[in-house]
Amino acid sequence: MLKLYRKWWLFLFSLLVSQYGLQAFGQTNFEKYRLKTVSDLTEYEALVRQDSSVALVALKQYIPNIQLDIRYATSNNLMGEPMYQSAGAFLSLPAAKALQAVQEELKKQGVGLKIYDAYRPYAVTVAFYEKVRDTVFVASPYRGSRHNRGCAVDLTLVDLKTGKELKMPTPFDEFSPQAHSQYAKLPKKVLKNRQLLQEVMLKHGFEIYPDEWWHFDFSGWKEHPVMDISFEELNKTKQ
Numbered sequence: 007m008l009k010l011y012r013k014w015w016l017f018l019f020s021l022l023v024s025q026y027g028l029q030a031f032g033q034t035n036f037e038k039y040r041l042k043t044v045s046d047l048t049e050y051e052a053l054v055r056q057d058s059s060v061a062l063v064a065l066k067q068y069i070p071n072i073q074l075d076i077r078y079a080t081s082n083n084l085m086g087e088p089m090y091q092s093a094g095a096f097l098s099l100p101a102a103k104a105l106q107a108v109q110e111e112l113k114k115q116g117v118g119l120k121i122y123d124a125y126r127p128y129a130v131t132v133a134f135y136e137k138v139r140d141t142v143f144v145a146s147p148y149r150g151s152r153h154n155r156g157c158a159v160d161l162t163l164v165d166l167k168t169g170k171e172l173k174m175p176t177p178f179d180e181f182s183p184q185a186h187s188q189y190a191k192l193p194k195k196v197l198k199n200r201q202l203l204q205e206v207m208l209k210h211g212f213e214i215y216p217d218e219w220w221h222f223d224f225s226g227w228k229e230h231p232v233m234d235i236s237f238e239e240l241n242k243t244k245q
């Protein structure tokens with residue numbers, strides 16, 4: 007009987023290993039939330055060698071004149087304290103290329119992009135959750151965020167001449183009915199600005215997120231792994 011049990015345990019263990027990979031064992035976040043993430047730089051680099059589309063690339067290098075206002079690297083955010091050690095703005099390669107096309111198209115109208123947040127390491131999503139214990143305003147650590155896959159971006163439009171933001175329905179991260187992507191009771195100019203942002207993002211492969219006018223997901227996000235590589239580590243890799 008004991009032998010039979012042992013066999014069962016061995017079978018179960020090998021099943022788990024084959025599903026999640028040995029590396030995942032021993033990771034605190036994995037143990038807590040049972041989500042497989044790419045959290046090791048060597049593993050990340052091996053994945054990128056296999057499939058360059060999962061590479062996380064710096065937006066500054068891909069998109070000329072893009073403005074960065076990475077709020078989670080400052081205290082000016084929902085959490086009231088810096089959640090990033092540095093102001094990184096990375097996206098997966100195809101999402102970065104799509105955003106490059108968006109900026110190029112907007113240029114004709116004297117308009118550019120300002121990024122509030124892009125790729126977010128999974129550990130930060132966990133920190134958000136553990137701080138607020140809520141999954142309405144922050145992503146569930148059991149599933150991760152599309153930001154963790156380098157396939158979501160929070161952004162707005164700026165006037166290229168003045169560098170100033172165009173008027174939008176609400177400030178970034180204001181969770182109110184006005185933040186909804188279809189909220190209609192707004193001044194005409196604001197509606198026009200939001201529509202311009204939505205149209206150009208849709209045209210280049212992004213999807214509208216209903217609850218937040220500033221958030222867009224890159225289609226095909228499901229194909230990208232949840233990553234937990236810090237900006238500092240990404241800066242060490244060849245971009």
Ligand SMILES: [Zn+2]
Pocket residue numbers: 123153158159160220221222
């Ligand atoms: Zn977002």
